Amino acid sequence: MCGIAGTASTLTPDPGLVRRMCDVIVHRGPDGAGYHHDEHAALGMRRLAIIDVATGDQPVRNEDGTVIAVFNGEIYNYAELRDELVARGHRLRGRGDSETLVHLYEEHGDDLVHRLRGMFAFAIWDRTRQRLLLARDRVGKKPLYWRADGSSVHFASELKSLAQDPRMSREIDLVALHHYLTYQYVPAPWSIYEGVQKIPPGHLLVWERGRVAVRRYWQPDRTPGGPVDEREAEERVRELLLESTRIRMVAERPVGAFLSGGIDSSAVVAAMAMQSSERVKTFSIGFEDSRYDERSKARMVAEHYGTDHHEMVVSGDMLDILPRLAWHYDEPFADSSAIPSFYVAQLSRRHVTVALNGDGGDECFGGYQRYALMNQAGRIPMLPRGLAAVSARVGELVTRRSHGRSLPRRLGRLMQFAAEHPSRRYATLMSCFKPEQKIDLYSDRLRERLAETDSRLLLEEVFRRSTARTDLGRILDVDLLTYLPGDLLVKVDIATMANSLEARSPFLDHHLLEWAARLPDRLHVRGGHTKALLKRAVAPWLPPELLAFPKQGFGVPLATWLRGELRDLAHDVLTDDTARGRGLFRPGAVRDLLRRHADGSDHSARLWALMQFELWHRAHAEPSGLVGAEAGCSRTGV
Known part of the structure; x- marks a missing residue:
């Protein structure tokens, strides 16, 4: 490495x-x-x-x-x-x-x-x-x-x-x-x-x-692989995961694992423990906010396998790391889970040089709740063109005026979904800023420059090029070829390498990926349940109560932080003379986002994206940024 x-x-x-x-x-x-x-x-x-x-x-x-x-x-x-x-x-x-x-x-x-x-x-x-x-x-x-x-x-x-x-x-x-x-x-x-x-x-x-x-030179083949016996498929999952984990434990330096408490990282830890002659070292990150804290689930697995377990709690007073992250990430990067990723890598590096993780399990085996949502949305018939345009406009209006209320917001999105092709539905679902929100945000110069550029076409092209025969299979391809390498793998590579730690991902072994890609949809998503096959396959390895928990993800209390510990920083970096002087975004639109979030609406993802762009720009794109940020990192020991 x-x-x-x-x-x-x-x-x-x-x-x-x-x-x-x-x-x-x-x-x-x-x-x-x-x-x-x-x-x-x-x-x-x-x-x-x-x-x-x-x-x-x-x-x-x-x-x-x-x-x-x-x-x-x-x-x-x-x-x-x-x-x-x-x-x-x-x-x-x-x-x-x-x-x-x-x-x-x-x-x-x-x-x-x-x-x-x-x-x-x-x-x-x-x-x-x-x-x-x-x-x-x-x-x-x-x-x-x-x-x-x-x-x-x-x-x-x-x-x-x-x-x-x-x-x-x-x-x-x-x-x-x-x-x-x-x-x-x-x-x-x-x-x-x-x-x-x-x-x-x-x-x-x-x-x-x-x-x-x-x-x-490579892309996944999702042409159906023929009839599948579910019991045999479960056994094959275990065989492939044990093998891909075993070969990733080979090292002359200490090896451990990130343990979030989710199914994927827990299965990797189980596969390590069953093939290791020593106690597996495991590392978890938690939060003071219980809605985002999965340490209790991680402890279940750690106790089940007797791992040498280590934990850290990320609190609001640890967010002074943001300029350092902006220097390491090199480009604007707005996945807020980069914060706990950096800290779990820092914690792990005190004990090991290699850490295995559960990355790729969701993309291999259909783990995100949005897959179930899109599967259900697939039952919504496409409306005729004229009616679709009306449904889209009315749905957007209903969504905008929902003021955070669940029922009208869901109704509005349903009306918009009915007007869209499945590829557009998914691209819209994966968007932070929607096109109309960008129009409100951009300066006249930027709006004119980008008027003909639709970012959603990137995902739609991957959807169209997929060899899958179902919309769910095409969506899995989209995530495997865009979200996984563009977001998740960047996040972990930079967080670990910033701490001189090597990350390895058994679920991303291409033998396992290629086998899973040809499974029928029913083994990925069944009704409203995700990751159907994987959960059954690894159930014998894990504490039974762990499988009953809903998927939580590696989120952070971002909305709360932006109303508390990060409120002043957000306001300062997004509204000062330096930010306004770039001429990219309308100051009034930025201030309006800050105000609406402070008043209770959740605009945390969009504010975070704007903050990370601004922090990146100050660390890298300005004449003294690279030298200053680099010096700051050397002072902190990296």
Whole structure:
């Protein structure tokens, strides 16, 4: 596990720049650094040593030094790959996973990605062909940014590395901002900066003598897999989860697990405990507000398996961490559960270097309540076009005038749902700011610039491209390819790497993902019940009372904080001269959101999105922001 950065160019690259790019992400790899420099490429990495601690330094090279690689992640099937490569005559110097990449490239070229089981972002430099290959794992566990400037391509694990180059533009990509305000994250391939992109999950980038090409190499296949015996399916879930957990426990450094009290993390802890000769170390975060505190459920599992359990309570007086989070996240990021994620990573790092988690369980097995809602909404017939337009307008009016009352709000949404295609229904459901709310918020300049851009089309395109034959299957694809990598995996990667901790996700093993993707809908959502198959499969592993609890999620008391501990901060950063001077949002609209939230309506998600954009801008996009924030992080020990 580490952070990587580098440049390939038709000219001679600057090795000093690559060193600076690596220095700024030392938190991703505090155990060492490595570099390669030749006439057309400079590669670098920071290492967090987990496997092959003694001999696993990077960059790695083939026998004659013509193929060089830097790598971030873990390849869990590396032992089998090494045996195959040795049998084919390759000589490997170390005992770890990274060295397999250069030899697999020699054997399979770009198709080496299909041989890898794990999480990864890597760069392979082919000196003979003057060709750079960049790749990101199937679901996007590990990040990879890039930009090209004609003669060169630059890449890095974090945006702040690319920003070490003074030639990089700091202009905000207004389309990316528009998408961010819809989804609360900047979706791939956009980044918040003009001219910088993310390699999407399951994609490759090839740079060869100045030319760039990006292509997809993986997406889930949701064509039905034929009749399924439910008892056999339950047994197969247990087998796959035990195996994917076992291979993720391999490490030369201490291993533990995040334990939220939900089904997914509890199942992972159970799978660890059944396969470990030592007590599993578990870590939980709680809140003073009991509505968001799941520690009692986590304790049930910890006591059931006798884990070495550790807890921390996040309170309002711990929110001074926000500027530090803005520096680490590199882009505006408005998932408020980044706060407890950071603290559980910080707590875990005091005891372990690797932490397993339950990420992906909901996307694999249909765990979100919105899946049941959309399944039920699928029974609502599409109205004729003229009637649909009337229903949409009336529904929007009813929703606006519901003043928080449940019945009229639900009636209004039902009328809007009836007017929309299922893909639009889901895109609307997943939106933070709706289009009409953006129109109210934007300045005249921004409104004119973005008038023809509909962020909801991003999700609708994934919905349309899915191989699933049902709307539920298509929605699962949408989340697996957008929300999971754009929000959840970014949140955990940054929170853990900021604390020099490696996160591993058994549910995101592609063998398990691909098997689950072909299951019939009834094994995911049954009536109003979600995650039907997984709950039955892991029921023998868990305390019975745990399965009776409704899904709670990893939420925070954000609405309360924005009326209390964070009220002054929200007002200050959203209404001061600096924020108004950007000319992006109408000051009156921002003040109105603050007022309505203070008066009791819940606008916490929208206010949080605006706050995180403003905090990000002050940490990164302003001339002194990067240096100041970086210095602040060094003072706090990261």
